[in-house]
Amino acid sequence: MSIITLTTDLGMKDPYVPSVKGYILKRLPGASIVDISHDIPAFNIAEASYIIRNCYREFPSDTIHLISIDSNYDPVRFIGVKTADGVFFAHDNGIISLILEGENPDAIICLAHKNEDAVFPMKKILAEAAVKLAGGASFESLGEKMDSYSQLANFLPMQEDNTLRGTVIHIDVFGNAVTNIPRSLFEKFGKQRKPTVYVTPRDRVTRINADYSVKRDDAGTILCLFNSNDLLEVAIHKGRASNLLGMRLGTVITVEFE
Secondary structure (H helix, E strand, C coil): CCEEEEEECCCCCCCHHHHHHHHHHHHCCCCEEEEEECCCCCCCHHHHHHHHHCCHHHCCCCCEEEEECCCCCCCCCEEEEEECCEEEEEECCCHHHHHHCCCCCCEEEEECCCHHHHHCHHHHHHHHHHHHHHCCCCHHHHEEECCCCCCCCCCCCEEECCEEEEEEEEECCCCCEEEEEEHHHHHHHHCCCCEEEECCCCCEECCCECCCCCCCCCCCCEEEEECCCCEEEEEECCECHHHHCCCCCCCEEEEEEC
16 A cells, blocks of 8 residues: 655644544555655745755655645645656645656646645545545546646855855754755865855854764864755754854855855
């Protein structure tokens, strides 16, 4: 039986997520349900896409990914997207375009549903589609074929003269700030020149660490490194960059090369 993953901005305080799980398990006893995250800030498509984009390929290729972020987006249209790495059911609000980053899917469908089901689409539309697919229905039988889905553009770092300007796109559980500056662009633009990373107007770092360690056990040391997803990250040794440096989603990070 296929694995079904859940990613939402619903949180865990309310009954919404367990209601979805119960809905699935009642129809597919023994189903394997994996929570990717329910801590996405409300309506934050960019952060949700970052999290899913950097983990979905680790799952088996027949995994079904249910995504409910900003589900009140207009128009009210829900889609299924089939790729070589899994199936995605989500609102057609552009999040799939950010997750797949230009990858051409094998098939796209518009999920059939009743108007009243859109009140709680994660359960009545997306979970229902997952139950049918995992239960043996064909992907194509779940809706009408589409040629494309809504597109959103990933925000890329600005390049000017000897400077890269990126933004914080994710704050992890340790308070580390992940930026949208990829290693490939950093190295191509830098051309082996010495970088200075201005993590705030008054705090700067002049070397890129290979990992999170420091030579001495100095709590409060600011670190810049490329994380496991090859994105530039700002961290503080035994501290939280988000708190101590006031870093938030959208905070600008400037890299100057000599």
